[in-house]
Amino acid sequence: MDRAQKEQVVDELGQIFESSGVVVVAHYEGMTVAHMQDLRARMREAGGSVRVAKNKLAKIALEGKPCASIADYLTGMTVITYSEDPTAAARIADKYAKDNERFVILGGAMGDSALDPAGVKAVASMPSREELIAQIVSCLGAPASSIAGAIGAPASNIASILTTLEEREAA
Structure with missing residues (x-):
């Protein structure tokens, strides 16, 4: 060489x-x-x-x-x-x-x-870089799904209450 x-x-x-x-x-x-x-x-x-x-x-x-x-x-x-x-x-x-x-x-x-x-x-x-990124993304996604569930829950509760009230009035 x-x-x-x-x-x-x-x-x-x-x-x-x-x-x-x-x-x-x-x-x-x-x-x-x-x-x-x-x-x-x-x-x-x-x-x-x-x-x-x-x-x-x-x-x-x-x-x-x-x-x-x-x-x-x-x-x-x-x-x-x-x-x-x-x-x-x-x-x-x-x-x-x-x-x-x-x-x-x-x-x-x-x-x-x-x-x-x-x-x-x-x-x-x-963990590898890709595994860490996946863990971070899942952590970031979890609060968003919790918020969506919390926002959707009261609406479904209200709808079921209204449905129950309508059934009582009809009876």
Whole structure:
């Protein structure tokens, strides 16, 4: 790899570290090509990506970035999983680590917060962005349906009272 290619890789990694909601670093020693393809497919399906890069170039790319604290994890055969969704990469990496003993999570970062393996597991257990939006929408919709019910209830009560009065007068 010549100098221009290395600079391009450093720029790409720098953009990844700046724009990702979460970055997870893991060892992948002993994984087969099929395992890596499976990991990439799962990550892509969840809206994330997988990147294998030279540790030295990744450390250069981390300089001055909010998640610079993960530089300590970049030793040995490491792979970086990342996503814009603050939970997707952590969730997929955590599930994959349970299925594949050769995939070992070292830690990660969420913004400028460093995450140890337990922190990655905690982020993985958080609801996704879409789930949070759905919960907020349901909370916003609940008062509206309650108001509609409250407004409609007195009218139905009045109608039933009037119907009862009419029946009494007719009798």
